[in-house]
Structure formats: structure tokens, C-alpha cells
Amino acid sequence: MIKNVTISGLLTMDMHALNNEGGEGNQLQTRMVHVVDGEGELQVVNAISGDMLKHIQAEHLINISLEKDFSLCDGCKVFDANRINRDGAFFERLKDEKKGDLIIDQLLPHCVIDDLEGVMITRDGRSVSRKSVVEFGWLVGLPEFTRTESYFHVKFDQSREKGSGDESGANLGQNIFYRPASSGKYAIVVNLELSRIGFNDITREYILSSEERIKRTQALLESVLFTFIKPLGAHRNTQNPHILNFEGVISYSHSSVPAPSVSALNEKYREEMEGIIQQLNRSYNGQVDAKRFDNQVEFSKRIMDLIQELM
Template identity: 80%
Template sequence: MINNLTISGLLTLDMHALNNEGGEGNQLQTRMVHIIDGEGELQVVNAISGDMLKHIQAEHLANVSIDKSLALCDGCKKLDANRINRDDAFFDNLDGEKHSAKIIDQLLPYCTVDDLEGIMITRDNRSVSRKSVVEFGWLVGLPNSTRTESYFHVKFDNNRAAGSGDQTGANLGQNIFYRPASSGKYAVVVNLELSRIGFNDITREYVLTDEERVNRAKALLESILFTFIKPLGAHRNTQNPHILGFEGVLSFSNSTVPAPSISALNSNYREEVEGIVGQLNRIYEGKLEAKKFDSQVEFTQFMTDLIQELD
């Protein structure tokens, strides 16, 4: 099974508002970040946080796990953010156990999402952490290819008095507000430590069987694929993103050698990744591979190939 997989790419989205910082008065504020571009210049761009991306992926993973009848705790079945901390039966079965390694041994077979997404157990005077197998960077807009604009909206009150000469929004029962929408090309970085599926980081031993690990790896790859086919998030009821395309490079390793990742903020990122893979293979022959993709179709094909190769 693949030990490590990285995705570096450019996702093109139009007219989205997937991640906002809050509101000030009647103005909804989109999330903006400061970055250094490929030329070494400071820029301010629209971005979607890695927290939002992981929330999207975790929801897809929970749904895939339900569809495939994989083990889930009560919290993850209900998409509760507290996950296994909401599962009374799990804590009853611990029978007062406080030792972190033994708790992780029981956690890993019990819930697919907590195994793959990580969890902090904070119940009954316990503090036990499980590090995530999945790592998302921010989805960062390219400075010269991303724009955010604010659009006027108004909610009308159908019961307001007709013919009123007062045109103030308050008297007419109108709510005037401004909502942002962003469009552009966004740099993506994702890292998957597939070798850690079902692995107790404290005892350094696998708790799951090979078959169980493969089934979870397939579900994880499917959830990653679905994340870029259907990005969930805020304001999708009226600002469902227009997905124009996805291009990038997959790199993966069949050993402890890490699969390289270069941000698409670097215009030569794909050549850089392929070059690093080529150089590492001079030492670790055949252990790493890189695949460039130019569309969502090719990305889906490569991900599907990897899923089928796990059999």
C-alpha cells in the first residue's frame, strides 16, 4: 500500500463564498491572507482555510464510511464536531482506563473517522490525542488570477405599507446587506500519511488488519476525490461555486521516503515536484512516482487508479 501521497494543484473556482471571517454592520467580510508570491513580493489574496477544507473532506468521509459499512462512533454518524466524545458506549467500555496507549488501541478499530481525521479525547478527566492522517494547507488564491467583489442584496418585506413616502430601509422593513463573491485560481496542498492508518503512534504497532487498513485507505482516497468534485461550505444555497477545472501533480511514495509537495504559488511547481522525485529515485530507485494532471477528469482517473490498485 502507498505510504505517503501528496496533491499539489490549482483549483479554479468562480463566484464562491465558501469561507468568510464574519460581518461588520451589513457587510459580510471574506477571508483574506497575506502571502509571498512566486516573485518574492508580499500580496493580499482571498483564501479558504485548511480547517474548512478538512471539514468538507471529513463530511464526505463519514458519508462514504456509512455507505461502506465501516466502523463509526455515534458522534461521527451524526456529523457531531465532538465525534467520539459524544459516544457514551465507547467510554463505558473503557471501564475507567486512563492509559493513553490502551485508549488509542480501543479507539482505532472503533471509528474510521477518528482514526483518519484525528481527535482529542477530552472527557472524564482524560486528555488523549490522535494525530490526523490527513493534512490540508490553505486554499490560496493566485495574486494575479483571483478577485473578490461585494454585491448588493436586499430582503423585501411583502407586508410593508404601500405608497409610503419614507424610503428608509428600516421603515419599509427592508434588510440591505452586501455579500462577497470570489473568483480565481487557488493553490492546493494536501498530504496523506496512508501508512498511519490503524497505527498506534504510542506503541508503534498496527491495531487493524491489513484488510481493514485497505478498506479505510480506499474510503479516505474517495473522500479526497469528492472534496474536489463537490466542495461543501458556506452560502452554497445561492452561491454554489462554479468549478472550471483542476490541474496539478500527484506524488506518492511506497517507502518511508516522503512524497514531495511544492505549492502552485510557484509557477514551476509541477516541474519541481517531478524533478525532486527523479532525484530521490537516484537513491531510492522506484520508490516514488509523480503524475501530472491537466483536468478534473485526469485527476479523477489517477485517484480511481490508486483506489483500484489497493486491492
């Protein structure tokens, strides 16, 4: 069974506003970060946080779980950030139990989202954590291929009444504002610890059956695929991203050897990942492998091939 999967790639996306920091006056500001490029130079680029990407993936996973009738806690059923902490029935069943290993034993079969996405249980004086199975890095723009611009917008009002700052304070009139849009190639790294699905990290034992773990693994892979087919986020009502391409490498391991990852900020990331795998397999005899993809069709095929392999 596949134990670990890593995705390293370049997502080409135009005219999006998926992750903004806030606004100053009538200017909405997008998120910018400092990174070191492949030449060792410090650059300022547009970026989308891993928190945003995981939020998108978790929403897709909840929808998949509802369709497949997986077990969900009360919080995850309504996409509540508190997750299982708002599930009164679960805590009534726990009674006064505070031991972390026993709580995790009951948590894992109770909710697929808390198993895969991780959770911190803090209700009633408890402090029990479940580490996420899926890990997202920042979606980081390549400096030479990514730009952010600000565009003029106005809330049109036929009466030409005053807008921002009018005496009523209701901003009912005509308002001028500036909204950013970013375009470019973005490097992404994703890691999936499939071997930890249904696994109690404290007792080091699997709580779920092999059949249930496979079903959850397939659902997780589907949700990651959907994340790059339909990235949710801010301002999609008028700035739905133009996704042009997705290229990269999927590496995966059938043993305890980690599936290697090299960021696409390095222009030779594909060759380096394949080189690492070649060296690892000198000792691990084909336990690690990698597949390139040059577009979204090939990426979809690679993910669906992994899902089929689990059947």
C-alpha cells in the first residue's frame, strides 16, 4: 500500500485574488512574501498561504464525505472551525475521560475530517491534538513570472449621490475602490502521510479497518485533485481564477522512506527529485517512485492511477 505521497509543481493561474491581507482606505491589499529564488537572490512575490489551500481542500473533502456517507462530527458537517469541539454527543460519551490515547481511539472512527485534517481538542479542560495527515506549503509565485496589479472599480449609482464618508455613514452612494489581481506561475508542495490515516500516534496502533482506511485514502486523494481543479477562495464571484496549466512531479513511497520533494522555485526540481529517488532505490529496491505530469489532464490521471492502485 502507498504510505506517503508528495506533489511538487507549478500552477499557472491568471487574474486571481484568492488571498488578501486586508484593506487600507479604499485599497484592497494582496499578500506578498519574501523568498529566495533558485539563484540565491531575495525576491518579493505574490503568494497564497497554505492555510488557504488547506481550507479549500478540507471543503472539498467534506463535500466528498457527505456524498459517500462517511462519519462526520457535528462541527465538520457544517464546516465549523471548532470541528469536534462543538459535538456535544461526542463529549457526553467521553464523560470525564482526559487520557489522550483513549480520546484519539474514539475520535478517529467518529469523524473522517478530524482524522485526516487534524484537530486540537480543548473542550472541558482537555488538550489533545491530532496531527494533520495532509500538509500544504505556500503557493509561491515565481519572481520572473508573477505580477500583481491594482484595478480601479466603482460602485455605480445613477443618482450620483455621495458615497464613502457621506453624512448618513451608510455608504449608500457611489464608492470608488481598488482591487488587486495577480497572474503568474506558482510553486506548490503538498505532502500526504497516507500511512497515518486511522492511526493512533500515541498507542502506535491502527484503530480503523483496512477497508475503511482505503476508502478515506481515496477520498483524500480526490479532495487534493479537486483543489487544483477548482480552487475556492476570495472574490471568485467576479475574479474566478483562469487556470492555464499545472505541471510537476508526484513522488510516492510504499515503505517508511519519505517521498522526496524539491520546490519548483528550483528550475531543476524535477531532475533533482528523480535523482534522489534513484539514489534511494539503491538501498530500497524500487520502494520509491515518481511520475511527471505536464498538464492538468496528466495530473488528474496520475491521481486517479493512485486511487485505482488502492482498490
